[in-house]
Amino acid sequence: MKTTYTISIFTDDRVGMLHRVTSCFTRRKVNIESLTTSVSEVEGIHRYTILVEMELESEVKKLANALEKQVEVHKVFYHTEDDIVYQEIALYKVPTEAIVQGDAEHIMRAHHARILTVEPTFTVFEKTGHRAETQALFEALEPYGILEFVRSGRVAIMKPTRRLSEYMEELALAAAN
Amino acid sequence: MDTLIEAAQQTQQTVQKKTRMSGAEAMVRCLIEEGVDLMFGYPGGAIMPVYDELYKFQNQLEHILVRHEEGATHAAQGYARASGKVGVCIATSGPGATNLVTGIADAMIDSTPMVCITGQVPKHLLGTDAFQEVDVISVTIPVTKWSYQITEASEIPSVMAKAFYVARSGRPGPVVIDITKNAQFEELDFEYEKCHKISSYVARPAIEMEQVEAAADLINSAKRPYILFGQGVILAEAEAELKELVEKAGIPAAWTIMGLSAMPTNHPLNVGMLGMHGNYGPNVMTNECDVLIAIGMRFDDRVTGNLAKYAKQAKVIHFEIDPSEIDKNVPTELAVLGDCKEALQAILPLIKENSHVEWLNRFRECDKEEYEKVIKGETNPRDGELRMGEVIRELNDLTDGDAIVVTDVGQHQMIACRYAHFNKTRSNITSGGLGTMGFCLPAAIGAKMGAPDRTVVAVIGDGGFQMTIEELGVILQSGVNVKILILNNSFLGMVRQWQQLFFDKRYASTEMVNPDFQLIAQAYSIACKRVEERSDLAASLKEMLEHDGSFLLEVVVGKENNVFPMVPSGAGVAEIRLE
Numbered sequence: 001m002k003t004t005y006t007i008s009i010f011t012d013d014r015v016g017m018l019h020r021v022t023s024c025f026t027r028r029k030v031n032i033e034s035l036t037t038s039v040s041e042v043e044g045i046h047r048y049t050i051l052v053e054m055e056l057e058s059e060v061k062k063l064a065n066a067l068e069k070q071v072e073v074h075k076v077f078y079h080t081e082d083d084i085v086y087q088e089i090a091l092y093k094v095p096t097e098a099i100v101q102g103d104a105e106h107i108m109r110a111h112h113a114r115i116l117t118v119e120p121t122f123t124v125f126e127k128t129g130h131r132a133e134t135q136a137l138f139e140a141l142e143p144y145g146i147l148e149f150v151r152s153g154r155v156a157i158m159k160p161t162r163r164l165s166e167y168m169e170e171l172a173l174a175a176a177n
Numbered sequence: 178m179d180t181l182i183e184a185a186q187q188t189q190q191t192v193q194k195k196t197r198m199s200g201a202e203a204m205v206r207c208l209i210e211e212g213v214d215l216m217f218g219y220p221g222g223a224i225m226p227v228y229d230e231l232y233k234f235q236n237q238l239e240h241i242l243v244r245h246e247e248g249a250t251h252a253a254q255g256y257a258r259a260s261g262k263v264g265v266c267i268a269t270s271g272p273g274a275t276n277l278v279t280g281i282a283d284a285m286i287d288s289t290p291m292v293c294i295t296g297q298v299p300k301h302l303l304g305t306d307a308f309q310e311v312d313v314i315s316v317t318i319p320v321t322k323w324s325y326q327i328t329e330a331s332e333i334p335s336v337m338a339k340a341f342y343v344a345r346s347g348r349p350g351p352v353v354i355d356i357t358k359n360a361q362f363e364e365l366d367f368e369y370e371k372c373h374k375i376s377s378y379v380a381r382p383a384i385e386m387e388q389v390e391a392a393a394d395l396i397n398s399a400k401r402p403y404i405l406f407g408q409g410v411i412l413a414e415a416e417a418e419l420k421e422l423v424e425k426a427g428i429p430a431a432w433t434i435m436g437l438s439a440m441p442t443n444h445p446l447n448v449g450m451l452g453m454h455g456n457y458g459p460n461v462m463t464n465e466c467d468v469l470i471a472i473g474m475r476f477d478d479r480v481t482g483n484l485a486k487y488a489k490q491a492k493v494i495h496f497e498i499d500p501s502e503i504d505k506n507v508p509t510e511l512a513v514l515g516d517c518k519e520a521l522q523a524i525l526p527l528i529k530e531n532s533h534v535e536w537l538n539r540f541r542e543c544d545k546e547e548y549e550k551v552i553k554g555e556t557n558p559r560d561g562e563l564r565m566g567e568v569i570r571e572l573n574d575l576t577d578g579d580a581i582v583v584t585d586v587g588q589h590q591m592i593a594c595r596y597a598h599f600n601k602t603r604s605n606i607t608s609g610g611l612g613t614m615g616f617c618l619p620a621a622i623g624a625k626m627g628a629p630d631r632t633v634v635a636v637i638g639d640g641g642f643q644m645t646i647e648e649l650g651v652i653l654q655s656g657v658n659v660k661i662l663i664l665n666n667s668f669l670g671m672v673r674q675w676q677q678l679f680f681d682k683r684y685a686s687t688e689m690v691n692p693d694f695q696l697i698a699q700a701y702s703i704a705c706k707r708v709e710e711r712s713d714l715a716a717s718l719k720e721m722l723e724h725d726g727s728f729l730l731e732v733v734v735g736k737e738n739n740v741f742p743m744v745p746s747g748a749g750v751a752e753i754r755l756e
């Protein structure tokens with residue numbers, strides 16, 4: 001049975017880093033289910049949130065170790081769903097005409113979705129939530145004819161409350177050894 | 178003439194703080210600042226400005242022109258392994274850079290400190306499929322410890338300092354620095370400061386005393402303790418500490434081929450070689466010991482065989498600098514993270530004096546059996562074709578274990594590692610992790626340049642010799658003194674052995690029709706000899722060693738001899754076959 005793990009990787013921000021990070025996955029033939037990169041709360045430190053589905057925690061740990069071994073990777077964490085708070089965002093483009101004729105208002109309210117824009121030919125809805133929730137809205141809108149759909153990678157906050165900056169201070173101390 | 182005088186004057190200038198200079202000159206000055214006085218390479222368009230500076234600085238920094246860029250990497254590896262310094266090689270963009278890849282991968286898996294400089298097309302042409310443009314950074318990401326593309330001259334000093342620091346610190350490895358041509362021409366204000374730390378990178382994890390104490394307790398209370406050591410001991414210069422531990426606690430110690438020579442062959446507690454073609458006792462006893470103490474080794478699959486049948490009864494203590502190696506292949510009871518010299522120094526005072534005579538005798542009993550069934554016939558055959566093992570035995574008698582032995586990959590490699598004698602560390606240089614045929618000749622050249630006072634013997638198969646045979650040109654041009662010992666079985670012997678044992682003797686593409694190696698040696702003005710008779714062997718080896726300069730000795734050995742013992746792939750270490 002595969003488990004979903006969210007891997008959070010903190011690295012220097014520089015050209016080619018993504019390649020180094022993904023090469024650790026490629027080598028082990030681990031598929032990346034989703035990937036988000038952004039800045040973190042620490043200046044100059046980039047954060048990758050990568051979702052994988054793997055069977056053995058021991059293998060996830062080896063992958064995390066291999067990532068952490070990269071010179072410009074500061075810290076790597078991996079978590080199961082219980083240990084994080086997470087979201088994805090999805091956008092849906094649907095023909096305006098179909099929406100106007102149908103029960104769009106009701107669907108939006110039922111799914112806690114938002115309308116981002118209404119154009120004469122199309123309307124864009126936005127929904128933030130877990131995979132199952134954004135998927136449910138997809139299915140509700142499908143009868144109206146979805147013109148375009150996109151879902152972001154996961155963004156996740158770790159529940160343990162230590163600050164990244166504390167880890168980094170520890171690391172800097174260890175690096176000076 | 179003028180330019181030569183100028184060049185000489187320039188080389189005498191010391192580097193002043195903030196000197197205005199070209200990126201190309203800065204590259205060379207960085208190398209000099211890092212103590213580099215020898216490098217291996219091959220020029221081409223995208224790296225010519227740096228070569229122009231190498232010309233000017235030739236008094237301080239010697240450049241050896243190899244005959245193929247792969248040769249530059251292996252030579253740099255041999256140099257690094259023999260000397261303990263960082264090996265440096267340099268190549269042009271595109272094909273020059275891609276020719277380095279094999280050696281970089283080899284250095285990565287065998288933890289060899291190396292800095293590779295590659296030229297690159299000018300910045301404005303990046304990504305345009307310009308002439309000789311290859312994205313060498315992307316090509317080498319999986320096989321480098323670190324890499325960086327310099328596109329502006331001002332980046333040079335800090336990047337080069339980081340390159341050398343990363344290459345040699347912690348678990349060493351190869352670094353690729355790709356430099357665009359514009360950055361070589363541009364000027365910068367040069368100022369050099371060595372790198373001593375990188376905040377995201379822990380080179381040497383601090384030793385945790387708790388772990389050390391727990392390890393000492395386990396070792397002190399063990400009934401059948403067993404040490405396995407690898408190259409980590411050599412890289413950390415922990416040979417003396419290892420010896421002290423082994424002697425104080427009276428623990429038998431076996432080595433991986435990367436750890437070979439860290440402990441003298443004739444040490445009474447040195448029980449021999451691990452792995453697929455290792456000694457009988459060291460493999461069998463792995464599954465008999467109660468505490469297995471791994472020092473600076475990484476449980477490679479050629480050492481462990483089938484992991485499901487590996488040391489299941491033992492409590493494993495792992496002394497290791499690289500956290501990602503812990504529990505990677507073999508689950509540990511205890512890990513002592515950190516530099517193994519520091520770790521051993523910390524544990525030694527806690528170790529009780531002890532001896533394990535009965536336990537050691539079990540290794541010795543295995544040795545007797547192995548001697549009767551394998552070693553005697555291999556090293557002292559009375560008649561029949563010459564065997565590789567007897568060549569190495571004769572060599573031992575002549576060198577007394579003082580030579581550096583560089584090997585290629587195959588049967589001769591396993592035989593040389595099994596039978597060669599060593600008194601000094603850094604004396605066995607081989608491609609362990611990658612098993613790169615073609616490694617030996619250039620690595621031997623590099624080793625001799627890295628340890629000029631020592632005799633360097635390159636033990637090569639007829640197959641592997643032809644993979645980098647072009648490097649004979651380096652011997653011709655530089656006059657370096659390397660003893661080339663070809664063990665010619667007219668086969669890709671190791672593959673043939675597998676075909677014989679596991680593919681019903683279907684010798685698919687392993688028989689070799691070889692050129693006349695004597696004529697080849699002569700073409701390169703290298704003294705040479707061919708031996709076919711047992712009676713000529715000792716004298717010919719002596720002639721080779723005593724010859725003033727390089728010598729190629731070709732020994733014709735049996736075509737279909739096999740290396741035993743052998744742990745068949747998929748089998749456990751205790752299932753090692755003696756015949």
Ligand SMILES: Cc1ncc(C[n+]2csc(CCOP(=O)(O)OP(=O)(O)O)c2C)c(N)n1
Pocket residue numbers: 585586587588589590612613614615637638639640641642664666668669670671672
């Ligand atoms: C570059 C490379 N290609 C292929 C191999 C596979 N291989 C391993 S040993 C071997 C045979 C080596 O033959 P030779 O050099 O004659 O040495 P011998 O085994 O006969 O001593 C081969 C082909 C390899 N290790 N490296």
